[in-house]
Amino acid sequence: MRLLTQVIPVDSILFGPEMIGAVKGRDPNTGEYFDDTKRYLDACAHLSAEQRHKIFEENVRRVYPRLDTLLKRRAAAAKSEYLDPPNCQRLPPGAKLAQMMLNGEVAAAILGNDMPNDPRVRTLVPDAMAAAKTWYQREGVIPTNDIFVVREELPRERPDVVREIFRMLVESRHLAPESAKTTLPPIGFDENRKGLDMAIQWSYEQKLIPRRLSVDELFDDTTASLKV
Secondary structure (H helix, E strand, O other), X not given: OHHHHHHOOHHHOXXXXXXXXXXXXXXXXXXXXXXXXXXXXXXXXXXXXXXXXXXXXXXXHHHOHHHHHHHHHHHHHHHHHOOOOOOOOOOOOOOOHHHHHHOOOOOOOOOHHHOOOOOOOOOOOOOHHHHXXXXXXXXXXXXXXXXXXXXXXXXXXXXXXXXXXXXHHHHHHHHOOHHHHOOOOOOOOHHHHHHHHHHHHXXXXXXXXXXXXXXXXXXXXXXXXXXX
């Protein structure tokens, strides 16, 4: 990456990696995923914040104007519906949360796969897995991490498609190895009600949403009736 960015003009470089996690292997020397190619660009110290912004976003928008139009339209719609919480501040373009933490600009961060392999970094919870098991034993909930959503008109116009998508998701769960199933939340509306209610409450407390929603208003008749 260093050679690429020194030889090829920055205006001609577009960054488009595959989804992180598609390759499960990690580099034993760094602990990083092998398919996390963004970190190689992050390590190019000669690139300015403006140049990084061009590589990661600006150039793509210029080369694909229809994508740029779509993203602008979505951003405008989101801005009209969503306001940043008063207790939050957006990072400037090109800023790296992990590096800000290492620089002492922030005290802690939620990083996931971007956790730096640095002896100065420690997890806030010393034994996170043990703490998670204790919490699960107390609450009986596996928090939902990823959610499959559909546009609101699809359940009205093609409820059969929604049911078929749900059937395939359930079937894929059955094909998963038993070791993976222990960390997955249950399938079904009622089975996840408590976890969703917790997520709503926490989002409201953190001022991510302006009012406390009910679980039921997040679903319509079709999606709420999906059963295993």
